[in-house]
Amino acid sequence: DTAVSQTPKYLVTQMGNDKSIKCEQNLGHDTMYWYKQDSKKFLKIMFSYNNKELIINETVPNRFSPKSPDKAHLNLHINSLELGDSAVYFCASSQGERDLPDTQYFGPGTRLTVL
Amino acid sequence: QKEVEQDPGPLSVPEGAIVSLNCTYSNSAFQYFMWYRQYSRKGPELLMYTYSSGNKEDGRFTAQVDKSSKYISLFIRDSQPSDSATYLCAMRKAGTALIFGKGTTLSVSS
Numbered sequence: 001d002t003a004v005s006q007t008p009k010y011l012v013t014q015m016g017n018d019k020s021i022k023c024e025q026n027l028g029h030d031t032m033y034w035y036k037q038d039s040k041k042f043l044k045i046m047f048s049y050n051n052k053e054l055i056i057n058e059t060v061p062n063r064f065s066p067k068s069p070d071k072a073h074l075n076l077h078i079n080s081l082e083l084g085d086s087a088v089y090f091c092a093s094s095q096g097e098r099d100l101p102d103t104q105y106f107g108p109g110t111r112l113t114v115l
Numbered sequence: 116q117k118e119v120e121q122d123p124g125p126l127s128v129p130e131g132a133i134v135s136l137n138c139t140y141s142n143s144a145f146q147y148f149m150w151y152r153q154y155s156r157k158g159p160e161l162l163m164y165t166y167s168s169g170n171k172e173d174g175r176f177t178a179q180v181d182k183s184s185k186y187i188s189l190f191i192r193d194s195q196p197s198d199s200a201t202y203l204c205a206m207r208k209a210g211t212a213l214i215f216g217k218g219t220t221l222s223v224s225s
Contacts, residue, residue: 004158040123041201043159043215056212090158100209101147101166106158 003027004107006091012113013081021076021110023091031055031096032074033104034066037088049074050096078112086114118142121204121216130225134191138204138216141185145206145214148180150189153201153218162202163189194223 004025034046048056052068063079091107121138151159163178171178177190204216
């Protein structure tokens with residue numbers, strides 16, 4: 001029974017295209033996240049949503065736009081893809097601040113390659 | 116100076132060895148310290164967490180936090196080939212995002 005799922009698992013696309021990655025969690029968590037992991041395995045937060053509201057927005061180009069239709073889903077849309085966007089994107093979820101240390105559960109990742 | 120520093124390795128040890136993984140940090144306000152394990156082509160999963168200073172043991176794993184030195188460690192006893200993975204330290208204070216180290220890649224050979 002998958003806790004945090006992402007689609008697609010792999011995404012290969014040309015520079016300049018627009019693409020979306022979807023994330024769903026069935027843990028009943030209030031908070032969801034998007035992380036980017038570069039080729040050196042450095043994991044950095046991009047966005048965080050709590051109950052469909054944006055609470056963390058790190059310094060990310062505005063070509064990246066998260067959307068949360070409900071608290072179980074958080075999608076990531078990327079416009080005008082660039083070579084530097086190639087990375088693995090992880091979705092995660094957690095109970096939020098009311099349950100510290102706020103353990104985050106990660107999805108399997110989406111490996112994006114921009115050609 | 117980066118907020119969290121972690122030697123990326125790689126670290127190669129024989130089966131049965133004791134492994135020590137470490138991170139240093141600069142923000143003295145961090146309160147929660149975690150270790151995540153990430154197998155190849157998988158998402159990270161929480162291994163252990165510690166609040167403030169002290170030790171915590173769980174089976175073959177021990178997490179230590181020394182806030183005075185801003186230094187955290189993860190010890191793995193009797194290491195197994197199944198422990199081969201990347202280990203990421205992570206830390207935060209209440210109300211802020213989780214900050215990850217770059218991860219240390221560990222390989223345990225049988």
